[in-house]
Amino acid sequence: MGLVGVQENGNGEVGLSIGTKNKYRRMDSEVTEDFDDGSHHHHQEKRSSSTRKYVLACAIFASLNSVLLGYDVGVMSGAIIFIQEDLKITEVQEEVLIGCLSILSLFGSLAGGRTSDIIGRKWTMALAAIIFQTGAATMTLAPSFEVLIIGRFLAGIGIGFGVMIAPIYIAEISPSVTRGSLTSFPEIFINLGILLGYVSNFAFSGLPEHISWRVMLGVGILPSFFIGAALFIIPESPRWLVMKNRVEEARTVMLKTIDNEAEVEERLAEILLAAGTGSAEKYEEKAVWREMLSPSPSLRRMLITGFGIQCFQQITGIDATVYYSPEIFQGAGIQDKSKLLAATVAVGVSKNRFHIGCHISY
Structure with a gap:
């Protein structure tokens, strides 16, 4: 069994002697190396924590445009009851007012892609908020059905811009390890917006009918101010x-x-x-469309899966359920408006609970 002793190397430096061999090692150097490693590890952990918080904040702020979509969907389901009574609109006009948003947001999404390539992802989100804000203000002050439609038109375009750009922006700023979960934030925030719309309906249902629906729609402007403030925090997309x-x-x-x-x-x-280069970018865009129109077997399977999920999601009729929840409950026998709108809040809570639960499980 070897003996352990302390030796001096002649220069006043102390080391350890193990057994019969002189394994000299600077003890002060070893302590310094351990300290440096610990300091570096602590710095890396601190940076990782700071980075995660920053990316999370960016994803949340980018998803606020999705709250606008959800809020508009949720609030219109209850506000339409008061709009009918105040502006005396017909059932056909009601259906046009509710349904036109989906069509208009489609055009907004198509225009948003090109716009984001020109002015940037960050400023496209700002433009989306401004357009929606203008639309919401127009609807809030609308004296007639025709002006309501104009406001609805602007809101739909703004929502289309915002919903299109949010997942792209989040994917382009996120690290690979969290990209999947962070890009699901817009969908979560849509459902949160729907719940907030239902809550707004219930909260302001006690006001006079000519004021209640205007306040309900006007509250939808508030998230736009948070988006404006976020522009001073979030960076532009590195891509x-x-x-x-x-x-x-x-x-x-x-x-x-x-x-x-x-x-x-x-x-x-x-x-x-x-x-x-710029020419390569244009070539890449053309190549993408060429590949989409004439896909390879592997891409064809991905396209079928992607389109299939989206189609079946809409075929379930969830949008109709969300939009017409008050009328569904009214048909079930609930006539009091406050109880009617309280029931829709329960729908929103249930929807968010299961959606967030699925997200956590995933």
Whole structure:
């Protein structure tokens, strides 16, 4: 069994002697190395925590546009009862007023893609909030059905812009490890918006009929102010910055949103490779459409899966259930407006509970 002793190497430096061999080692150096490793590990943990919080905040702020969609869907289901009584609109006009949002938001989504390539993801979200805000204000002050439709038109376009850009922006700023969960935030916030719309209906149902629906619709403007404030916090998409040859700015953004510098450089290299030059970008866009119209077997399966999920989700009739919940409960025998709108709040709570539960399970 070897003996352990303390030796001096002649220079006044102390080390350990193990057995018969002189295994000299600077003890002060070992302590310094351990301290440096611990300090580096602590710094890395602190940076990771800060990065996660920052990315989470960016995802939440980007998803606020989805709250606008959800709120509009939820609030209109109850507000339409008071609009009918105040403006004396017909059932056909009611259906047009409710249903036109889906069509108009489609056009907004189609226009939003090109707009985001021109002015950036961040400012497209700002534009979406401004358009929706204008539409909501128009509906709030509308003296007639015709003006309501104009406001609905603007709100639909704004919602289309916002719903399209939110998941793209979140995907482009998120690290790979959290990208899947963060890109589901817009869907969660749509359901949260629906619940808030139902709550607003119930909260303001006691006001006079010519005021109640205006207040309900007017409250929908509030999230737009939070989006405006968020513009001073959230960064621009690094992919868009690279497309505009602002590579160093893109690297700075990615260092804020990704705690692993190796992943930052890897993703930056991928974006640079994909972006290339302006002509390469146009070629890439044409290639995407060519691939979509004449897909390979693997892409065809992905397209069928993606379109199939979306189609079956709509075929279930969930949108009709959300829009016409008050009328469904009215048909079931609930006549008091307060109880009617309270029942829709229960629908919103149940919807959010199961949606968030599925998200956590996933």
